[in-house]
Amino acid sequence: MAYDAEAGPSDEALMVLYANGDRHAALALTQRVTPRVLAYAARMLAGDRAEAEDVAQETMLRLWRMAPEWRQGETKVTTWAYRVATNLCIDRQRSRRRKGQMALDDAPDLADGGPTADQRLQDNHRVAALEAALAELPDRQRQAVVLRHIEGLSNPEIAAVMEIGVEAVESLTARGKRSLAAVLSGQRGALGYEDDGHAG
Secondary structure (H helix, E strand, C coil): CCCCCCCCCCHHHHHHHHHCCCHHHHHHHHHHHHHHHHHHHHHHCCCCHHHHHHHHHHHHHHHHHHHHHCCCCCCCHHHHHHHHHHHHHHHHHHHHHHHCCCCCCCCCCCCCCCCCHHHHHHHHHHHHHHHHHHHHCCHHHHHHHHHHHHCCCCHHHHHHHHCCCHHHHHHHHHHHHHHHHHHHHHHHHHHCCCCCCCCC
C-alpha cells in the first residue's frame, strides 16, 4: 500500500509501519523528512550542498537503523532527525575548523526562470551575506536561529532538538538575532534587508 508523502499516517506511525516491514512507509517518510533535513544542514554548513546531502543521507540511514527500537510517543521523528543532523553538522564544522576551511563557497543555485540577471545577483548577494553572517555566529546560536527563523520550529521543539530548556532557546535565539543584525548592519541597505525593530 502506497502512502501520500504529505497526508495519511503521522511520521511516527510511518516509523512503526516501516519497523514492521512496510517499505512504502519508508518511502513516504523519506519524502517528508529528507528535504527538511537537507535544507537545515545546508544552512548549518554555510550553503555547502554536498556536505549537507551527506548529512541528510547519514541522518536517514541512522533513522532506518533505529526504527526497530522506535518508541512511539517519546519524541517526534523530525525532532530526532534534526538532533542527529545537528550533531553531524557540528562534527563537520569542527573538522573544517581543524583543516582551516571555513571560507564560504558559492551561494546556493537559484531555480531557473523569473528573476533578471540583476535580481539573481542581488539574491545571490543576500544569500551569501546571510550564510556568511550565520557562519560567524557561535554554533549554538546559529542552531537556534536556523531552527526557529528558517526551519520554523517552535521553541519547545528546538529545546527538544538541542536538549536544553525553552528559556535557553529564547536566550540563544535573541542573542543570535542581535549578532546577525550586528554582522549585517553595514550591509542592510545594499542587500535590501529591513530591520524589524526588535532583537528578541
